[in-house]
Amino acid sequence: MKKKLLLVCLFFNSLTNSMGFNIKNDTTRAWQDDEYTENDLDLFAAQQQDWVFELREPSICDPIVVLDILCVPPISLQDRLKQDLYRYTNGPFATRSLLDLPGFFLSTAPHDDEWQLNGWYFYNQTSEANYTKNGRNISDYLNLDNADLLGNIEEFELPIDVPHVIELIQVMRIQERRTGLMFGAYKSWGPWGMEAKAPVYYLERNFFFTPAEERVIKKALLFDDDDSGSTSQKELERHVVSDQVGLGDTRFSFGYRTIENDDFVLDVGGDVTLPTAFAFSKGLIGSNFPRNDRVPLLNLLQIFCIGTAGPAGVAEVLEIFKNFGEAAFDKLSANLLQTSLGNDGHFGLAPFFYNQMSVGSRFYLTTRGAIEYLLPKREKRFYILKKDQALFTCDVPDNQKANKLAFLNLALIDTLVPRVFVTTIYPGFIVKLSSCLSGFFGKNWEFGLGGDIWWQSEEKFGKISANPLILPLLQKEKARRPSAYQVKVMGRVIYELPPRSFEWRLMLHTDYTVASAGIGQDFNIAIKMTFDV
DSSP states (O other): OHHHHHHHHHHHHHHHTTTTEEEEOTTOOOOTTOOOOHHHHHHHHHTOOOOEEEESSOOSSOHHHHHHHHTSTTTOHHHHTTSOSBSOOOOSOOOOOGGGSHHHHSOOOOOSSSOEEEEEEEEEEEEEEOSSSSOOSGGGTBOTTOHHHHTTGGGGOOSSOHHHHHHHHHTOEEEEEEEEEEEEEEEEETTEEEEEEEEEEEEEEEEEOOHHHHHHHHHHTTTOTTOSSSOOHHHHHHHHEEEEEEEOOEEEEEEEEEEESSSEEEEEEEEEEEOOOEEEEEOSSSBOOOOOOOOOOOOHHHHHHHHTTOHHHHHHHHHHHHHHHHHHHHHHHHHHTOOOSSSTTOOEEEEEEEEEEEETTTEEEEEEEEEEEEOOEEEEEEEOBOOOGGGOOOOSOGGGHHHHHHHHHHHHHHHHSOEEEEEEEEOEEEEEEEEEEEEEETTTEEEEEEEEEEEEOOOEEEEEOSOTTTGGGBOGGGTSOOOEEEEEEEEEEEEEOOOSSSEEEEEEEEEEEEEEESSEEEEEEEEEEEEEO
8 A cells, every 4th residue: 555655646746845735755856857777666665754744834724624524425535536537638639731631632743844833722620529539529538427526516515616617518519720821832844743832821729619608608707817707708718719820831742753644644752741830829819728737736725724714715715716627627728729730740751642544535533642651759648647446545544634635635636637748659640542533614614523531540659758656557548549530522613714924723622521530520611723834
């Protein structure tokens, strides 16, 4: 038991110094950047003395009394904290790079040794994204329907209506919007060709509520940041909207024309995706939610002390709970809403093929396929700990109750707020295939219909920067992003203007997701203007 308690105490050591608790032990040492051998760890564990939590300042509240109150019904804190609030902690749902959307991925290759300049205006929207591989309800992600965790919580007589808050959270959906300009250029030299593409765009991801649900949220004063007695639209957006504008990743495609005749063209080559994404500005409408290891604090003993100070103390306790609740919610937003303008900084390498085949005298079939590998990179990821059920008990001697109260206090924070550790992420492979059957109608018009398949493998974890004693406790399987796929249908209309000093044409492209998992259902509209110079 003492060894298991040691692991938990080590994990929470970084929190206790800022919460009003102090851990006394002469053999403690910094571990953040240390390398340990197996013998070092055995010696380190053997040298540990009993951990003693003490209040830094004298308090009129007795930890024994507070623990006795928390451990009996209706609160029974120790039993509730045996449960996990988070079913999963994997970050934002899989996001398909703008460069992989069929309107941009399936490009033409004229090979006439002239420059072709392309510009797209696009709008892409995911109306309801996945929290998990097959779940679009937040209850698939958070354990909000667990009676052992949240049952009878209204009997706590807290100053906020917790059941009502939970009901409001349960209706949250995730939406995403991306709009901006995609710039591209293509040039060929004999059988060789090169294309470059990069977007500049605005990205917004938000929790979505209906107007009726928004009115209920504002009435509940969940996000009344300025204590005005009402929640404004801006205050709401500050917690449920993440947005930014900037440059996306840049892709260079290098191809070689291996076959070219009147009925069939085949190019083979490679795509190189450079992680050039960066934001010019963040938090334009909503907020920028940093992914960091800062943990909001909640000191149960302090709350009991304040709450016994009369009406003013009750008001202060209400403010403490409100601030902690908002900070915990913002951590959820940091995990689910905050995302990259590109592939999270990963380089991408992909062999590709492109072919164009005549189908009769009027129609032609264009197909492009690629298998991309995203190289590993260090990222910040959220984790929850495995819980040893035997540690969550109040059946301890009086001289250990202060220690037990501190442990439950820290376990409460950890249950509500996942921890962040820098992790080497291997995103794996992405398979892409787009095909469109197009035909000429009249002198200047073309129409096309086609389909698109996109699949990304489950990601893998490499090194995690954490205390070696903590690593076995991390629930890694809940932090991994699952595999994802999309199946789309697409259509396009092209109008080519009569040649002047240079040739140019317009294309309207649209695509819509008909099947997906692990990513969400989206649609895309793009208007492309092409110049041959």
